[in-house]
Amino acid sequence: MTTLRIAGGQVLRPDMTVERADVLVDQDAGEILEVGVEAGVGDELLEADGGLVIPGLVNGHTHVAMTLLRGYADDKPLDAWLQEDIWPVEAELTAEDVRAGAELGIVEMIKSGTTAFSDMYFHVSEIADAVDEAGVRAVLGHTAITVGKDEEGAEADMQESLDVALELDGAADGRISTTFQPHSLTTVGEEYLREFVPRAREAGLPMHFHANETEGEVEPIVDEHGERPLAYADGIGLLSPENFLAHGVHVDDEEIDLLADSGTGVIHCPASNMKLASGMAPVQRMLDAGVTVGLGTDGAASNNDLDMFDEIRDAAMLGKLAADDASAVAAADAVGLATAGSAQALGIDSGRIEPGANADLAVVDLAAPRLTPQHDLVSHLAYAVNGGDVRHTICDGDVLMRDREVLTLYEPRVRDAAAERADALVERAGDE
Numbered sequence: 001m002t003t004l005r006i007a008g009g010q011v012l013r014p015d016m017t018v019e020r021a022d023v024l025v026d027q028d029a030g031e032i033l034e035v036g037v038e039a040g041v042g043d044e045l046l047e048a049d050g051g052l053v054i055p056g057l058v059n060g061h062t063h064v065a066m067t068l069l070r071g072y073a074d075d076k077p078l079d080a081w082l083q084e085d086i087w088p089v090e091a092e093l094t095a096e097d098v099r100a101g102a103e104l105g106i107v108e109m110i111k112s113g114t115t116a117f118s119d120m121y122f123h124v125s126e127i128a129d130a131v132d133e134a135g136v137r138a139v140l141g142h143t144a145i146t147v148g149k150d151e152e153g154a155e156a157d158m159q160e161s162l163d164v165a166l167e168l169d170g171a172a173d174g175r176i177s178t179t180f181q182p183h184s185l186t187t188v189g190e191e192y193l194r195e196f197v198p199r200a201r202e203a204g205l206p207m208h209f210h211a212n213e214t215e216g217e218v219e220p221i222v223d224e225h226g227e228r229p230l231a232y233a234d235g236i237g238l239l240s241p242e243n244f245l246a247h248g249v250h251v252d253d254e255e256i257d258l259l260a261d262s263g264t265g266v267i268h269c270p271a272s273n274m275k276l277a278s279g280m281a282p283v284q285r286m287l288d289a290g291v292t293v294g295l296g297t298d299g300a301a302s303n304n305d306l307d308m309f310d311e312i313r314d315a316a317m318l319g320k321l322a323a324d325d326a327s328a329v330a331a332a333d334a335v336g337l338a339t340a341g342s343a344q345a346l347g348i349d350s351g352r353i354e355p356g357a358n359a360d361l362a363v364v365d366l367a368a369p370r371l372t373p374q375h376d377l378v379s380h381l382a383y384a385v386n387g388g389d390v391r392h393t394i395c396d397g398d399v400l401m402r403d404r405e406v407l408t409l410y411e412p413r414v415r416d417a418a419a420e421r422a423d424a425l426v427e428r429a430g431d432e
């Protein structure tokens with residue numbers, strides 16, 4: 001057994017207390033072995049003096065390759081943004097573009113302490129290769145959209161979502177798991193959901209979809225099906241403990257109960273919801289009802305970064321505004337969304353520093369003037385830390401970033417390649 005000792009720091013425990021401890025990791029198994037001042041010596045040492053060891057953050061919903069479209073189209077609501085700007089340029093994306101965008105997004109996440117992400121996109125084998133090389137953990141899938149397609153095209157897209165999920169599950173030495181992905185309840189026709197959701201369930205595939213993101217998405221479902229979106233989703237078999245939806249902004253009390261009773265996870269994306277003016281998710285009400293709530297950035301084109309510390313702060317701030325209550329979505333709750341909450345929704349054993357859990361960790365350097373004094377480190381994680389404070393990132397027992405240097409991907413090459421591909425992509429789209 002090869003071991004890594006993360007030594008000299010303070011550690012965030014699952015109950016949100018902080019204690020002085022070392023963390024000993026079994027690098028072969030990729031698991032945490034021991035947490036404590038007496039933790040064994042370790043074959044390799046990672047200095048965490050003056051730092052706080054936290055679970056690697058889990059970005060529960062993103063479109064990682066959309067880093068190429070960061071800053072390409074801003075200041076519009078969801079529908080106009082997708083239809084006028086994003087979908088036309090995405091139609092020009094090549095597999096090589098997706099690879100370059102995914103690598104850029106993964107570097108950004110490693111640098112800001114995120115060790116796992118759940119993604120919805122296409123050219124998924126490119127994203128899987130980037131994940132494999134970078135050493136992070138990911139829940140991947142091909143997203144199917146049937147609106148605007150003939151029957152053959154729609155069936156093929158749904159089938160591809162099933163096939164990709166079955167093919168890539170367990171890739172990258174088990175760091176990749178997969179989901180079946182109908183894009184949303186309005187962009188996939190009912191007949192396709194009714195055909196493919198039972199097939200995905202029979203194949204044992206978890207499902208990931210967008211739902212209840214905007215008010216404008218709720219109305220057509222009520223008009224067409226005579227019920228709210230999540231009652232409709234339940235009737236189709238989309239609600240279950242293995243499945244999770246992104247957004248859940250416009251959910252009423254009955255839908256919150258459906259989510260809690262079915263065990264379906266919700267990935268809250270506060271920055272995207274604010275930027276697209278989609279609305280304010282009732283996060284505190286969902287937590288009070290027992291819904292599993294995680295946190296995600298959504299794509300970099302609607303955020304516009306992949307820093308989960310920003311997302312934690314946004315979740316705490318927006319949660320208070322939504323509840324009209326300054327005690328809502330308290331610091332520890334917001335940190336919990338980005339760690340245990342997302343991990344539970346995604347079905348991965350990360351997001352907690354305990355023996356037996358995945359050795360997915362980040363070390364936050366507490367030296368910045370911004371982090372002084374240190375009355376309450378959980379408060380700092382929620383309200384004052386940013387991604388630039390992360391010193392080391394570890395996933396599956398391997399050190400991916402040491403002293404702010406990413407070891408698995410060469411950052412300057414990744415940056416240059418992505419910038420070049422983004423420019424060429426936008427030029428191609430402009431020529432259409």
Ligand SMILES: CSC[C@H]1O[C@@H](n2cnc3c(O)ncnc32)[C@H](O)[C@@H]1O
Pocket residue numbers: 063078082086087090120121122143144145183210213272298299302
């Ligand atoms: C076909 S891959 C996924 C698809 O989703 C688009 N997308 C990005 N952000 C959002 C969002 O907030 N709601 C719905 N769809 C979104 C992305 O551009 C891809 O086309």
Ligand SMILES: [Zn+2]
Pocket residue numbers: 061062063210246298299
């Ligand atoms: Zn999304």
